[in-house]
Amino acid sequence: MTILNTELTRRFGLRLPVLAGGLMWLADADYVAAAAHAGALGFLTAASFPEDDALRAEIARARALCGGKPFGVNVSMLPKLVPGDRAEAVFRISAEEGVTVVETSGRNPEPYMPLIRELGLVVIHKVPAVRYAIKAQSVGVDMVTIVGAECGGHPGMDMVGSFVNAAMAGRDLDIPFIIGGGVGHGSQIVAALAMGASGVVMGTRLLVAEELNAHQDYKRAIAEASERDTALTMSSVRNTVRTLANETTAAVTKMETDNPNVTIAELMPLVSGKIGRKAYETGDVSHGLLSAGHALGLTNAVTPMADIFAELEREVMVSLGRLDGARSPSEEAA
Ligand SMILES: Cc1cc2nc3c(=O)[nH]c(=O)nc-3n(C[C@H](O)[C@H](O)[C@H](O)COP(=O)(O)O)c2cc1C
Numbered sequence: 001m002t003i004l005n006t007e008l009t010r011r012f013g014l015r016l017p018v019l020a021g022g023l024m025w026l027a028d029a030d031y032v033a034a035a036a037h038a039g040a041l042g043f044l045t046a047a048s049f050p051e052d053d054a055l056r057a058e059i060a061r062a063r064a065l066c067g068g069k070p071f072g073v074n075v076s077m078l079p080k081l082v083p084g085d086r087a088e089a090v091f092r093i094s095a096e097e098g099v100t101v102v103e104t105s106g107r108n109p110e111p112y113m114p115l116i117r118e119l120g121l122v123v124i125h126k127v128p129a130v131r132y133a134i135k136a137q138s139v140g141v142d143m144v145t146i147v148g149a150e151c152g153g154h155p156g157m158d159m160v161g162s163f164v165n166a167a168m169a170g171r172d173l174d175i176p177f178i179i180g181g182g183v184g185h186g187s188q189i190v191a192a193l194a195m196g197a198s199g200v201v202m203g204t205r206l207l208v209a210e211e212l213n214a215h216q217d218y219k220r221a222i223a224e225a226s227e228r229d230t231a232l233t234m235s236s237v238r239n240t241v242r243t244l245a246n247e248t249t250a251a252v253t254k255m256e257t258d259n260p261n262v263t264i265a266e267l268m269p270l271v272s273g274k275i276g277r278k279a280y281e282t283g284d285v286s287h288g289l290l291s292a293g294h295a296l297g298l299t300n301a302v303t304p305m306a307d308i309f310a311e312l313e314r315e316v317m318v319s320l321g322r323l324d325g326a327r328s329p330s331e332e333a334a
Contacts, residue, residue: 003313004189007176008041008143008199011122012070012101015039016312017189017199019124019145019178020206022074022103024048024291025277026214029058032072033065034211034305043074043103046090055090059097072101072124079107079239087112095119103145105154108132110139124178126201128156130168133177143176144169145201150182152204152230152293154241163191170196184298186315190323204295209305217283218290219302227297233289234271237264244290248275252289 002009008017020027020035020042027045035042044062049055062071073094077087087104091112094102102116105126109116116123117140125136126145133144146169148162149155162181169177179192180201192200206212207222221244231249234241236256243249248270255262255270276288 003316004193006193006198008178012041014041016309016316017193018309018312019043019103019199019201021126021180021201021203022076022105023203023207024076024273025280026207026212027074028213029062029065030211030213031209032062034209035206036066036069036071038305038309040309041070041072041101043072045074045076046086047076052089052093056093056097059094059099063098070100072103073099074103074105077104077106077109088115091115091119091121095121108135108139109141113140128154129158129160130165130172133169133173137173137175141175143178143198144173145178145180147201148181150294151180152242152295153291154239155181157235157238157240159240166192166195166197182294184295186312187319189312189316190319194323202295203291204293205299206305206308207292208299208302209308210302211305214280215283216302218280218285221285222292222296222299223301225292225296227294229296230292230294234267236260236262237267239264241289241291242293244285244292246288246290247286248288
């Protein structure tokens with residue numbers, strides 16, 4: 001049964017109009033299955049499974065765990081087409097393994113649109129600014145997600161907040177759109193819908209799900225962190241990332257401040273994804289760029305995914321009640 005009726009809930013049979021966004025190293029079959037059973041649409045991160053066979057096996061595991069409920073694959077494309085680019089293979093493997101929807105990000109998906117159409121995939125393209133959403137609409141994506149400056153991970157270079165993005169998207173887009181960046185409360189879902197969105201995407205709020213395959217100490221650190229505990233780094237190499245503030249963000253900030261021309265090669269020993277992966281395994285959050293956003297302020301306990309969604313649902317109902325209460329009696333009479 002659906003609680004809110006939008007293009008997103010209708011298309012995928014969701015209870016709430018929520019996407020559980022791709023999470024590097026964390027969004028696996030258990031994550032998408034937990035999201036699916038909670039009534040949301042989760043995305044398994046293809047980049048976490050660099051070998052094609054491993055990706056195929058994980059999608060098959062997700063299919064079994066989801067028991068007929070939909071899930072998708074996140075295809076984070078590199079900013080530039082480089083030799084060995086895997087996007088095409090991931091689209092093909094996904095379709096062959098019965099996946100019907102992909103969340104793309106990182107680069108204009110235009111070169112892949114003929115293939116995506118041939119494979120019959122629904123594409124939800126994720127961008128960090130409304131101007132890119134307009135471009136994505138023009139190349140024929142089915143839906144577009146716009147994440148604002150508050151988001152965990154890559155907010156882009158414009159750093160416009162989600163509230164402004166939502167109003168602009170409602171004004172400027174014709175295709176269904178999803179709002180993300182700092183979303184972790186049911187009231188924000190209702191607000192996004194009021195602004196014309198078909199739903200929201202969440203990342204940070206879901207990092208405390210018991211089903212997430214990460215060390216308990218990592219999840220506890222996320223639960224205890226506040227909205228003030230993130231740091232922005234990597235702007236000097238035009239790859240801004242919002243992560244949990246820690247020793248790595250302090251060191252990277254120093255390098256970027258000391259030398260505005262610092263190169264990605266110089267930063268790599270500190271920012272390599274391998275270090276972040278280790279933090280998820282060991283629970284030591286002092287090192288690595290560990291994506292997390294302002295929704296840390298709305299993320300207070302480690303609980304099963306179902307409980308997170310039950311809470312969101314209660315918050316949605318309270319917010320809908322507030323809207324009912326805010327309606328002018330004279331308008332009702334008119
Ligand atoms: C730990 C973490 C890892 C992420 N990894 C990816 C990724 O690999 N690909 C991607 O497209 N988005 C990634 N994201 C972004 C999320 O899918 C989502 O768009 C974002 O978290 C929404 O903002 P929020 O964190 O404020 O909820 C990641 C986010 C987090 C928190």
